[in-house]
Amino acid sequence: MLFIVLTTDKAGASQVRADNRPVHLDYLKSFGDRIVAGGATLTDDGEGMTGSFLLIDVADRAAADAFAAGDPFAKAGLFECTEIRRWRKVIFNPPSD
Secondary structure (H helix, E strand, O other), X not given: OEEEEEEEEOOOOHHHHHHHHHHHHHHXXXXXXXXXXXXXXXXXXXXXXXXXXXXXXXXXXXHHHHHHHHOHHHHOOOXXXXXXXEEOOOOOOOOOO
16 A cells, blocks of 8 residues: 655754664665655755655555654654655656656
8 A cells, every 4th residue: 555654844953854864764775665755855945854755655554654653763853743644646657867
């Protein structure tokens, strides 16, 4: 099942993000291809990070909740809020890099 995990960083927490980024990336890599897409959300000028977007493929809502709770960013208290929503692919047309 596909789920969107959308987080918003706490204001002024850029150092928390920077300090925990390596272990966060290792955590994501441990899920292999179950991470369908992901990355930081940005300010309109693209200069600052405001949160994260992840599209994950997991067994059920409980697994999505566990994934979000286990994220080192979440454990470090980076997020103001975390929203998890089930997602159905209708159109998926990623741009080529």
